[in-house]
Amino acid sequence: MPMGKHGKYHPPMPSADAAPRVQRDRCARPWRVQATAERLLAFGTWMWAPGSGCMEWSDGLYVLLGYRPGTVAADYQIFVTAFHPEDRPRLLVQLEACLDSGAPVSFSGRLSHAGQAQRVRVAAEASRPPGKHLRCLQGAVQRAGLPEDVIAAATDAVFAFDGDTRLSLWNPAAGRILRRPASQVLGRRVAEVFPSLARNRAGRCCQRVLAGQSCYARGVRVVDRAAGLNGYFDMDFAPLHGPSGEVTGGIGMVREVTEQRRAQARLRLRVRQSCSLLEHGPDIVMRFDRRLRCVYANRTLFPSGHAAGENTPNALHADPTRSLWYRNMRRVLATGEPASVELFVPGPAGTRVFDTRMVAEPGPYGRVRSVLAVARDITEQKQAEEALRQANRRLEAAMDELRARQRQDVEEEKLTALGTLAAGIAHELNNPMMGVMNYVDYARRNLGAPDTVRDVLTRAARELERIRDLLKNMLAFARPIDEPSGELSLHNVIGAALDLMMQEFQARQIEVKLDLPYGLPAVRAKEGHLQQVFVNLLMNARDALANAPRKEVSIRAVQEGTLIRVDVTDSGTGIPAAIRDRIFDPFFTTKRPGKGTGLGLSISRAIMLELGGDLVYQDRPGRGTTLSVSIPAIPSNAGESP
């Protein structure tokens, strides 16, 4: 009796009343049929060798007998004692006869186990195992007839049919799965009772079974709307043999696999959708094997189709990035750690930047099997970042400039406030000053006291004069803030400034030359501001001429394009080259302490810049000092000059 490769016996497929048949060839039928048939129809196999001192049996018999092989007395007696006491003598006679003659025997009796009796058939034959001289006894124990209870409890549909394919067995599961109760189908042909679509397949399977072959069909579509059937079946068919080995009919099993099929379909759909996402997403996705060959690339890289098997796609393979690419790829392969690298790939439309991530993909045994590379084109993002950075820089520069201008404005505001304050104080001090000066003078003149007291009063008068001069200088910085701009005639402005200074010039015998051409255009400015500029320039000229042999101030205006330039020139010694650059600095002064604040030119220049003009020093060596005021003229059609 042959044993399976793994010591498992594959029992024959008996017909309902056939004695067990020792089958010498192993059937090449699907495992599921064998396993189910074994489960349904057989308990197991046994073998006893007189010389070996032990008896072996298969798992099925172990379950039935309750003994593990090799753990009990080494005799077939233990096997015999499993049977009903009335059956034991006959079984012993049969087994010994078989051992004597070597001819196969068959015995039918009752197995007693766990208080239940089961009718079984025992097939036995004597044989000589390979390499052994002694004859051994072996056989199979089989249920007598079909195990109705097991079949009835099966969850698969089980049915049996005769040589005319007429059904002789139809278990409850078959009624449920195929939507036909046993009463409607028993005695009818298989092909008649199967639902449409599955009918032809079932009929063909039956024909093959009756020809002695087992067969199966997977995922057979079944539709029977009247019976509410709409799904898929797996079907298995196997022949049943009569006592002499002829095919007497067949057994079939049907399992409904609709849910599995649908789940599989859903899964396939999911996979397809995921693939679609992968294929048509914005990122380039590639997979590389251990030899860094590209085994997959999505359509983002190759819109025309798949390029599996090609080498690293040229798109990301350009020379400048090759070493970077391979170095990272090898590291991922070696360490399994992911890598991230920015690739700059030159192309016809300029260099593109790819943010590339590489991830190791382990195989079934943990070793890195492939590398998945995901590359995203971030060129535009990079360009936008760069543009943003530049805009930021420009903004910061503008902010710096604004801050600087604000500081300048604040300074100017401070100076203006200082000037206003100084003027206010100076003006308020003038009257008491005048009183005190004259009181002291009167006291000095009418004092009959010794010379020392008179001398002290004289000094007091001198100090008072210093205070007076200081107050005058402070007054020069009175600068109205809220005066509105208006259209002004330079004749009037310069004339007013001269009016104010004329007294001083006359007292110092300074000659004034005025050269203002008739028809000068008007200018737009705050009158007080512009007048202050000219007063400042005239005061500077006056001070510059203090010790000059020839005392002359000339004021000359010319129109130069859209600007009017007014030169104020004195006949003094000029400004030393060393300090020319500093004359417009605030608080820079050449005068004695108390004689000047150093603010005049600074403020004047600020005023002229504010008006869109300028105030500059003109170098005229040996010809005194010229300060030039330039100011935009109002176009003649917009305003008329007096």
Add this chain to the structure above:
Amino acid sequence: MNRRILTIDDDPAVRDAFVFALSDVGYEVETAADGAEGVELARRNAPALIFLDLRMPGMDGVETLRRLHEVCPRVPVYIVTAFRPDYLDELAQAARDGLRFGIASKPLTSDQIRTITHSVLEGPKVM
């Protein structure tokens, strides 16, 4: 010869300054604390010279100047002021209107007061 000098100033210290500077040297100084009083004095008896403050309560210096020109057009007037932009425009306008005046910058010393007075009353006329 008329040696009467009129000083119009709201500040007594300034009025004192003119009194102390000029009364010693043979001038008769009349004082007025505001423009109205000064105009009234000048109308009653025209002085030889008027020193006029610009900033005063009530009638200000420029207005007083116009009124003085009406009551005694031939009397020279010296505006005694610290240069303040507020009044410069009005003064310039007054000058354009034909009012004649001199400007003296506050504070004035006794010598300056006498010099101005002498030059106006006895020296060649500046104005």
